[in-house]
Amino acid sequence: MSETTPFQIPTTGDLHWFKVPPKVFFEPFSIRYLAELKDLxxxxxxxxxxxxxxxxxxxxxxxxxxxRNQVEIEIYIDVPIEPTTKAITEALNVINTFNPDNIIAIGGGSxxxxxxxxxxxxxxxxxxxKDIPTQFVNIKENVFNGPEVGEKARLICVPTTSGTGCEVSPFCILVDEKTNTTxxxxxxxxxxxxxxxxxxxxYTVPKRTFADNGFDMLSHSIEAYISTYANDYSNGMCLEAxxxxxxxxxNGYNGCSCARAVLHNASTIAGMAHGNAYLGLVHALxxxxxxxxxxxxxxxxxxxxxxxxxxxxxxxxEGQSQLKKYDIMERFSKICDxxxxxxxxxxxxxxxxxxxLLLKGTESATGFAQCGIDEKEWKDAIHNIAITALESQYSNYNPKKATVTEL
Ligand SMILES: [Fe+2]
Known part of the structure; x- marks a missing residue:
C-alpha cells in the first residue's frame, strides 16, 4: 500500500496527547458547585x-x-503580586501543619x-x-513522567481574572525574589x-488589567494555533476563543458584564489550547x-x-528553517475566515x-516607550533579552526559527 493512499491516517510518528482538568465548571455562580463536590x-x-x-x-x-458534611478550613492570603519562592515556602509551612484533602486557589495567575x-x-x-526550575522545565519531557500529585489533596482553581489559563494548563511561573529571576x-x-x-x-477587575489580560489570552489563541505543536484538538479551541x-x-473593557463573562470562558478555552499546543515568539520575548x-x-x-x-x-x-509544514498564510486565512x-x-x-485595532479600542500601549521604559535602558537590555528569549523553549514551538538579531 502506498504511503499516500487516502485510507492511511497520516502520522508524525510521535505520541500526542490532550490533557485538561477532569472537571471544569463554567457559568455565572458556578462557585456553588463547591457545596456539591464530593470528598471535601x-x-x-x-x-x-x-x-x-x-x-x-x-x-x-x-x-x-x-x-452536608462539616468542613475544616484554613486560609493563607499572603500571596504577593508575583509567585515568589518566599510565598510558596510560607504557604507550605501552613499546609504541612493543616494537612488538607483539598486546596482551593482563588485569585489571579500568581x-x-x-x-x-x-x-x-x-x-x-x-x-x-530550589530544584523546581531545573526539574520542571522541558514540557515535552514532562508529559508522562514525574511525580504524581493528587493522592493527598485535589487542587481546585477559581480564577478571579481572565487571561492566564493557569486554571487548566500545565504551566506556572516561579519568581526567585532574591535574584529577580522568573x-x-x-x-x-x-x-x-x-x-x-x-x-x-x-466584574470588579480594573479595565486596564482587563485589557492586559485580554491580550494575554488573544496571544495564547493565536500562538497556539500557529505553533509547531498545534493539533486537531487545540485548533478548534483556538478558533473558538x-x-x-x-x-x-x-465591550468587556468598557464594562459590559456579558462580554466579560464570555471572555472568562474564552480565556480558559485558550488555556486548554496553549496547555497542549504551546506558544511561540510572543511569549519567548x-x-x-x-x-x-x-x-x-x-x-x-x-x-x-x-x-x-x-x-x-x-x-x-536563506538558511532559516520554517519549522511547521503547514502553510502559515493558510493558517492566518483560516483565522480570518x-x-x-x-x-x-x-x-x-x-x-x-x-x-x-483592539489595542486602540482598549486604549492600550502600542510600543514600549509608552510603557515608560527609558530608551537607553531598553537599548542596554535588549541584546541579552533576545539571547535568553531565543534559548526559551517557546522559540522552539514558533513556526519560524528566529535569529538573535531578528528578535
Ligand atoms: Fe501569556
Missing part, C-alpha cells in the same frame, strides 16, 4: 489580600458551610502558580523548591483537578521583557503580537491590523 472535608484556601478584601474568600467559605507548586511540594516533600515551570501533573470558571468574580475575544474584548522592566505580561504580549504575526508571515530567508475578518489580499496583515 479539610480545605486549605490560598489567595491574596486584594481578593480577600473583595469578600471572595468569605463567599467561598459561606458556600462550603452549606455542605495565586494559582503558588498553589500549583505548593501542591506538588506538599505531596512530595522530597522535592526541594522561571517558567511546565509539568502535566500540575494541571489542577478542578477548575471553576465563574465570571461573577471578574479567537472568535469570542474579537467580538467581546472592547514577553516573559523576558515583562520580567526585566516589570510590565504586565499581557501588555507586553499585546504590543508584540502584531509585529510577530507579520514576522511569521514573511517567508524565511472563522472570526469574520476580511482577509483582503493578505490575511496576516488583516489579522495584525485587527490586533492593532
Amino acid at each position: 472535608s479539610k480545605i486549605f484556601i490560598v489567595s491574596d489580600r486584594m481578593v480577600y478584601k473583595l469578600g471572595y474568600v468569605e463567599r467561598i467559605m459561606e458556600i462550603l458551610k452549606r455542605r 495565586v494559582m502558580c503558588v498553589a500549583k507548586i505548593m501542591w506538588m511540594l506538599y505531596e512530595h516533600p522530597e522535592i526541594k523548591i 522561571y517558567p515551570i511546565a509539568h502535566y501533573n500540575l494541571i489542577p483537578s478542578v477548575a471553576i470558571i465563574d465570571p461573577e468574580f471578574t 479567537l472568535q469570542l475575544i474579537f467580538k467581546n474584548l472592547v 514577553a516573559y523576558k521583557i515583562a520580567n526585566h522592566f516589570h510590565i504586565h505580561h499581557g501588555r507586553v504580549a499585546g504590543i508584540l503580537l502584531p509585529h510577530i504575526i507579520r514576522y511569521n508571515a514573511k517567508a524565511p530567508v 472563522r472570526t469574520g475578518l476580511n482577509p483582503g489580499n493578505n490575511a496576516s496583515e488583516s489579522l495584525a491590523s485587527e490586533c492593532e
Whole structure:
C-alpha cells in the first residue's frame, strides 16, 4: 500500500496527547458547585489580600458551610503580586501543619502558580523548591513522567481574572525574589483537578488589567494555533476563543458584564489550547521583557503580537528553517475566515491590523516607550533579552526559527 493512499491516517510518528482538568465548571455562580463536590472535608484556601478584601474568600467559605458534611478550613492570603519562592515556602509551612484533602486557589495567575507548586511540594516533600526550575522545565519531557500529585489533596482553581489559563494548563511561573529571576515551570501533573470558571468574580477587575489580560489570552489563541505543536484538538479551541475575544474584548473593557463573562470562558478555552499546543515568539520575548522592566505580561504580549504575526508571515530567508509544514498564510486565512475578518489580499496583515485595532479600542500601549521604559535602558537590555528569549523553549514551538538579531 502506498504511503499516500487516502485510507492511511497520516502520522508524525510521535505520541500526542490532550490533557485538561477532569472537571471544569463554567457559568455565572458556578462557585456553588463547591457545596456539591464530593470528598471535601479539610480545605486549605490560598489567595491574596486584594481578593480577600473583595469578600471572595468569605463567599467561598459561606458556600462550603452549606455542605452536608462539616468542613475544616484554613486560609493563607499572603500571596504577593508575583509567585515568589518566599510565598510558596510560607504557604507550605501552613499546609504541612493543616494537612488538607483539598486546596482551593482563588485569585489571579500568581495565586494559582503558588498553589500549583505548593501542591506538588506538599505531596512530595522530597522535592526541594530550589530544584523546581531545573526539574520542571522541558514540557515535552514532562508529559508522562514525574511525580504524581493528587493522592493527598485535589487542587481546585477559581480564577478571579481572565487571561492566564493557569486554571487548566500545565504551566506556572516561579519568581526567585532574591535574584529577580522568573522561571517558567511546565509539568502535566500540575494541571489542577478542578477548575471553576465563574465570571461573577471578574466584574470588579480594573479595565486596564482587563485589557492586559485580554491580550494575554488573544496571544495564547493565536500562538497556539500557529505553533509547531498545534493539533486537531487545540485548533478548534483556538478558533473558538479567537472568535469570542474579537467580538467581546472592547465591550468587556468598557464594562459590559456579558462580554466579560464570555471572555472568562474564552480565556480558559485558550488555556486548554496553549496547555497542549504551546506558544511561540510572543511569549519567548514577553516573559523576558515583562520580567526585566516589570510590565504586565499581557501588555507586553499585546504590543508584540502584531509585529510577530507579520514576522511569521514573511517567508524565511536563506538558511532559516520554517519549522511547521503547514502553510502559515493558510493558517492566518483560516483565522480570518472563522472570526469574520476580511482577509483582503493578505490575511496576516488583516489579522495584525485587527490586533492593532483592539489595542486602540482598549486604549492600550502600542510600543514600549509608552510603557515608560527609558530608551537607553531598553537599548542596554535588549541584546541579552533576545539571547535568553531565543534559548526559551517557546522559540522552539514558533513556526519560524528566529535569529538573535531578528528578535
Ligand atoms: Fe501569556
